[in-house]
Amino acid sequence: MRRKFIVGNWKMHGLREGGAALASDLAGRMLGAGDVAFDMLLCPPATLIHTVVQAVSDAPVSVGGQDCHGKDSGAHTGDIGAPMLADAGCRYVIVGHSERRQGHGELSGEVKAKAAAAHRAGLIAIVCVGETEAERDAGRALDVIARMVDESMPDGATAANTVVAYEPVWAIGTGRTPTPTDVGAMHSMIRRRLATLVDQPDAVRILYGGSVKPDNAASLLHINDVDGALVGGASLKADEFWAIAETCR
């Protein structure tokens, strides 16, 4: 049985005061809710990891990084090693987000190295894949994602150390989403693909990301093989993020 997983990716948003307030608000809601049918993860910018770890320390809320280097340490100015994230209190790290692939030219081979680095540090890697609008319009979405999954998944990936996030690039921050039929087809293809790449493919959580909002969360989160959401914009508002999470209850 895969528990639903609601992940907030704050991207490059937030200063200490607001970040602490948002994390504390969500921690309080989780504590007040008691038994919930989902896990919650917050991925703040690196400067807020310490603040958020402290704010959620009493609550069943995990903290993750938004990226890590493929090497554990070294002369890599501006980068963060996975052991540093673990040391700061993270349990997870997002790798291969399309904003990294596109904005920083990351290819799947590098994403695979980052996921492997996460595993070495004892972190759970959230491996992101997603097609562009041109690829979908050309009818190539399933092939593109199959290849990205094949090339991004590190050796030794298991259901315990890896989560996959499917995020169509054209749906991120645009208010547009694929149809539930298209999301279902993509997620079931990804799971079939995982059968050749990881142990216990049926236990791997596959998240959907891209314009998840309170008003579409229920229809997206109840699709077969959709095990949660990777939420950007709506994760910056406690009411919206909580409303998305509550559709899993």
Ligand SMILES: O=C[C@H](O)COP(=O)(O)O
């Ligand atoms: O990591 C999150 C995704 O990029 C989705 O962002 P969004 O919810 O703002 O569309």
